[in-house]
Amino acid sequence: MITATPRPAPPQYELSAPLRHELPEGMPTVRAAREEDAAALVALSRPFVRSGALRERPPSLYAAHAADFLVMDVPGSPLEGCVGLRVHPAEPAEGREEGRGAAGVLYNFCVAGHRQGRGVGAGLLRAVLAVAHAKSLTALFTATTGGGDLFLRYGFAPADARLAPPSWTRSLDPRRNARILARHL
Structure with a gap:
């Protein structure tokens, strides 16, 4: 007999009550994206790509x-927001007593224009912080060309690029003049 191990359902994250009341179309949830969400992620990101x-x-x-x-x-609406979390494995020590633990990089964080300022970004950030804790990450990094106010409110601070995962910092386009922010977990 051949059996397959069932895959667990993607996690869903409950939002705070005030946000639920602002979105009358249905119960908003933060969930893991699926492959079939690719077109919606492109559409959600497009205005932010156009703006640079x-x-x-x-x-x-x-x-x-x-x-x-x-x-x-x-339910019944286009995606309201998204955030990517790429996990970078722990690094061996290089001239230090101990190596760095696994770190995460937040990328492609965007909220639909009509939902900005209504808690969608905060809900996504709280959910991604919960995922980072569950994965035992030691730090989160992001790069922003904007003010980064939401990140700063959630404990991120300007950080030296040397503290971030090297493969990620090498991928940053210096012409964008992005500011690196980090939060230690």
């Missing part, structure tokens, strides 16, 4: 890395 706030990514990348993303989903 995000780098353009092909739909195939969103599909291939769907597991990186948490999305704000309201």
Whole structure:
């Protein structure tokens, strides 16, 4: 007899009561993205790409890395927001007593224009922090070309690029003049 191990359902994250009351279309949830969300992730990101706030990514990348993303989903509506979390494994010590623990990088964080300032970004950030804790990450990093106010309110602070995962810092486009923010967990 051949049996298959069932895959667990993607996690969903409950939102605070005030946000629930602001979105009458249905119960909003933060959930793990699925491969079939790729087109919606592209559509959600498009205005931020046009403004220069995000780098353009092909739909195939969103599909291939769907597991990186948490999305704000309201039944019957387009996605309200998304954030990617890429985990970088622990690094061996290089001239230090001990190596760095596994770290996460937040990327492609965006909220639909009509939902900005209504708690969607905060809900996504709280959910991604919970995921980072569950994965025992030691720090989270992000790069922003904007003010980063939401990140700062949630304990992120400007950080030296040398503290971030090297493969990620090498991938940053210096012409974008992004500011690196970090939060130690």
